[in-house]
Amino acid sequence: MLGLIIDIIVYIFLIIGVFFSFLAGFGLLRFPDVYTRLHAGTKCTTFGSIFITGSVIILGLKMWYLGSADGSVLAIHTAGALIAILLTNPTGAHAIARAAHKSGVKPVGAVVDGLDKVNGKTIKYQKEKMEEKK
């Protein structure tokens, strides 16, 4: 009975994870510019990965409970992969957004752009420098 409940939890976790991964793919295709695509590409894949790795962790704990030494290794290493994803994913998104704004990509249809004052001067300076080289 307990085994059946754990099976159902694992399947529900897998379905949620796959659904959010699909949402990330469609968001990438549907949104108009870099920043909104980053919203879809970062949040949805991180959330989906939490549920997919979570299902594998539950499977490992179940194997450990049933007396297999492999189960503990599976659960702990998967938790390590989950921590790596959680630490690196938002930092990577931050780096991409910063690089996009510094290389001159404007947000499409923006109501307000507070960063333009800071980066506008350096972008102009870089363009003048490039033209001098030519």
Added chain:
Amino acid sequence: MIDYFNVYIIVLIALLICVILAIIRVVLGPTAPDRIVGLDTINTIVISSMVIFGAAFREIIYIDVAIVYALLSFISTLFIAKYLEGGDF
């Protein structure tokens, strides 16, 4: 009790379709940052599918590969972003 192996293979096929959606964005993307966003998404989905592979075939080494792949792909994303940003390293 259904065997886990078949379920994991179905999940892997679904994740493959997500990767194909991201590859369309990498090919279409009008600017370079768009392509990096697609690449970053592909990296995260590949990590979770490696974990699923490890659980389906009961091979722990695949999950170790996933951890190393996560850290290396993070560093490569940072380097491409730094290159686009310009300036000194």
Added chain:
Amino acid sequence: MIAFIVTSILCFVIYLLLTTGSGTFGLWSLEEILLGIILSLITGFITRKIFIKKDFRMLNPIRWLIFLVYIIGPFFIGMAKSNIDVAYRVITGKINPGIVKITPDLKTDLGITLLANSITLTPGTLSVDIDEEKNNLYIHWINVDEKKLKGDTVETKYVCGNFEKWVRRITE
């Protein structure tokens, strides 16, 4: 000296986590433990000045407990909300984006990093850039509320709720 010991212990714990199930000595074999001690001492000696910089505030276990409560409670709820929000916007296509400035009152580097990562994973916001002298954050907001704008600045509580209080409780 304290920095050296703390870094070595952290490296040793990570080494033990990555080599579980290798033997009969608990979950580990004796050779792995000896090799782990030697390697973590070397790594701790090399990186002792990089990992901790004259600030031993985070060694307090009560802060770790608050951090765990924060991750499991408000942070996870915020993440679930943000994903449902993104799903709504993918399906309907209603967006009203803009880049705004917030001025959080945090002093440490760790605090501002934690706040920036929390902002990236919570509803409708994504941190773009940071002013390193004044610790101001520039944030891409997917659905700008124009009534709450003052020029290009917004009060912190409209963007990220009560996360600033939690982060201050953890790091300061």
